[in-house]
């Protein structure tokens with residue numbers, strides 16, 4: 077190996093376009109803001125790719141001994157939610173509630189650890205109004221003729237730094253009202269949108285009359301409320317870099333005069349069979365679509381975690397089948413180890429090296445694909461040693477400990493316990509009684525019936541366990 081490895085977590089900072097050693101401002105706490113869902117629809121797997129990346133980041137920070145203080149916002153008022161609610165003929169809050177609930181259920185399916193805060197935009201309107209007042213006072217914002225309020229990007233010289241915009245061709249005074257727009261349209265953007273009849277019942281009173289906040293403003297107001305004027309990490313998808321995050325920086329730094337965020341991390345896109353996911357191509361999947369096809373949250377999480385977050389992830393159903401096979405291999409390895417139960421002994425050198433390979437990969441800008449390779453090298457070597465009778469019981473236990481340790485980050489190794497259907501539990505109970513009565517023929521008949529349903533009975537001292545057979 078030669079050179080001694082110096083442990084340091086390095087991340088690629090979108091702001092500098094370089095890898096930097098991660099050094100939080102107030103360790104062990106790490107302030108972390110992740111742009112959450114716009115709750116106008118069920119989130120699709122492209123969205124979940126970003127949320128799984130952020131979960132891996134959060135978990136790895138915990139693994140390194142940091143204490144993440146994570147905020148994920150819920151955008152429940154913007155152009156899309158208002159249009160969706162109107163199309164559905166529902167009040168905005170009723171329309172978004174359904175998708176908020178679905179979102180939290182989906183997070184659980186994917187074993188995504190909970191953030192400390194999930195602020196909803198509609199519950200933070202006073203904070204947003206206060207931020208706009210500061211920007212008006214400091215001369216960074218102005219009223220338009222229709223009583224909306226815009227941020228004047230010419231007043232903020234650092235505008236374009238995150239997205240690396242060329243500001244030379246900019247038309248002074250050009251304005252854009254939509255929440256989303258392209259780089260070519262960089263222009264003064266709306267902080268507050270005056271009410272229009274298309275907004276229907278959706279409006280709040282403000283010192284400037286009825287209206288609603290712009291999307292970008294929501295994230296500035298809520299991140300600073302929970303994390304302070306400057307904090308360590310801000311993440312999102314690459315498509316958030318412009319305009320969303322560029323605008324967040326402008327609003328926040330113009331208002332506070334201090335750097336908003338130290339490290340920006342952005343996750344690449346997910347494509348399906350090499351093509352952009354779209355409903356018209358028939359390659360659009362929500363998490364729910366995949367569960368209906370019989371895949372588990374664990375398998376989906378595995379695929380979403382398997383590529384490095386800055387690489388485009390090419391997703392397809394075959395990758396889920398491959399995940400199922402890989403996880404089966406990991407499960408079988410753990411079962412072999414568990415069969416050798418003993419108190420863990422001293423960690424042998426080969427295992428310590430495996431642990432370091434995992435650590436080195438993750439330290440390298442969260443390189444999950446390399447970390448996964450390290451994990452399967454460990455499984456390969458462990459199986460080889462088991463085959464050769466070279467893995468004594470205490471070493472087997474130490475291996476299980478390391479697998480659990482790695483799974484604090486990956487979160488897909490521990491199989492979700494599957495509960496057997498009630499009628500199978502009753503059959504197993506009858507079989508136990510038959511055995512107790514030494515009625516072996518009846519016991520075997522029941523065992524075979526259970527096996528035909530794809531389950532195995534494992535007799536245990538205190539009764540039995542029902543275990544689902546591998547598909």
Ligand SMILES: [Zn+2]
Nearest residue numbers: 111112295320
């Ligand atoms: Zn945001």
